[in-house]
Amino acid sequence: MKISAGFTLAYDCPKPTPMLLVLNIHPSRRADLLTDQVLEFDRPLEAWGYLDGFGNACARIIAPEGRTTISTAFTLYDGGLPDVVVPDAPQHDIRDLPDEVLVFLLGSRYCDTDRLADLAWSLFGHTPPGWGRVQAICDYVHARIAFNYQKADATRSAAGANVEQTGVCRDFAHLAITLCRCMNIPARYCTGYLGDIGVPPVDDPMDFSAWFEVYLGGHWYTFDARHNRPRIGRILMAVGRDATDVALSTNFGASTLARFEVVTEEVTTA
Template identity: 75%
Template structure:
């Protein structure tokens, strides 16, 4: 199995305790860095039930996502070589099926961040969030036609529309606790959002929540959900239990 359950290397400097995966039985496991710079784990899982867990404390500045209002859109010829892949179609981001729509819908919007905002707002209003309508086979075009889904569907559609408009966009997964927002009684989960490359930097965008959030902890980035799946099994497997808890720790002054 391949596991993507570690925080992103860019956040290791913020760790206040060690972050590692633990197993409830002896497991052959070793780490590696994938082609996108994510910290991943390979394991050989024995037959039977295996529990994989991790618990850690990490520092976050408590500032909401930055809004880069003046970030410019690059000409394709000026993009770094390693960014070009995030203009291409991928497993869940079927740009070939949404290109005509994207240009008819967004070609009149200003280049750069205003165009990203227009795409983000459109996706936020177009898809209705519903855990019961999650579908691991749904692509961006499926999200566009079904108009329902979960955070990954918001991200896939927004990423695809950005790529159609020549804006590099990549899929992100990580922790996003209910910090600084009204209480949510639903079970916690890992969250999906995306990043766009403008003005020489990657910038966070969240089409599902459509508002800057606090306490976003990145785990991994990739072309789409395929590259950052929490587990990829080479053989039969069944996820019998899944729990994510992200809480703000109150510290004394």
């Protein structure tokens, strides 16, 4: 199937402001593009691309004084299959993990493993290691947190989400990732597009989505504690330790988000 996706964002800056942008799709999905996916700016500015330490396609800009609008629109081929489910995927012993995976066992800005380790072992120490343990964690997080756009908090950590029991998709991901890491399962944060494809549409405005991946049986597998079911049509943008590594924009100076529109939908033919 074909998916049409893109966004329009606008930032107000009182003076020229350096920014890091994580707004391109992930290099692993570029082979699926049916049209170009490039960042477009409504005014001349200095911009250049780079790959960060996690392999994400990022950009650096100097946003001029005033309002700068950034946009992209593209069409992408997707196999139309739901997230892969491998119930017998095994958990690795720590000694058998590749070196580059170890960082996804460590605590990070929003994944405060030190505060949740005792809880994790009390809840999941009896579960069979591997896929079943990750699913048990997703079941817990899905039931623990109530999704509420009005309760979004950019400073909320995984431990905070567990206590407050409310939040948005990033909170579901952070809590699940943290509990996985506490159980010695490498887990990384993912951000990207996820439209209402194969599910009933919702009334909430379209947004970017957060989910996570775990390393089991030599592969990274997708899990989504918010929806807690395999979904169709994910388009990965970036991966990292937590939301800090994949922020849409990191501003080195004053900046206000003035416009935010996201589109992702299946292309249907009459």
